[in-house]
Amino acid sequence: MNIQQVKAMMELQALGNLGSIASSSSEGTNVFQTVLENALQTTGTDTLGSVQNLLDTMPQQALSPTLPLSQKRDASKGPETGIDSIISRAAERYGIPAKLIHSVVKQESGYDPSSTSHAGAAGLMQLMPGTARGLGVTDVFDPEQNVFAGSKYLKQMLVKYDGDMKLALAAYNAGPGNVDKYSGVPPFQETQNYVRKIMDSYYA
16 A cells, blocks of 8 residues: 555545544544554554654644634633633523623623722622622622623613613613613713624624
8 A cells, every 4th residue: 555545545534533533532632643543453554654654744733633613712702711601601591692791791801700990890790889789799709690690780781772782781881871861872982982892892
């Protein structure tokens, strides 16, 4: 068997087996190497030298394990932490898009659970003390309590404004009283920038 035949066979074998091998391999395992070893069981050990030469000539990137596309993260969602799981569960409970919650968290706190503002808002979704108490939060810096309460409040604003995301976000930032007073997004530079940035992040 010549080297071109070996390469062709390896490609076919990899297509058939890479998915199952990747899912069963432990972290750090060289998945492509595993596929080659699997294939050797079919071709026989007499091709070992040719396969080794092939490996030696391949770029290092091709020999490194990579995540399947379905497991790659959306970089806009912030750092890989348990916050992702909390946001996913909050989104499911309150029936709002997880990406919207991510966009609010990113804008409000930059994914910092200990974040506080000069006005007294705190935590991932920057809850004001009165709002937090009204939503049953006992520890505003607890990520789960904060995200679930903030998501519940955001859902309330979406319901109040018939699903209008801009008005709901404006109410989240400036209070529903100001949205009602101005019959729309209040003419506050901070609130207008807030709504625009979150909408841009959400639709990115």
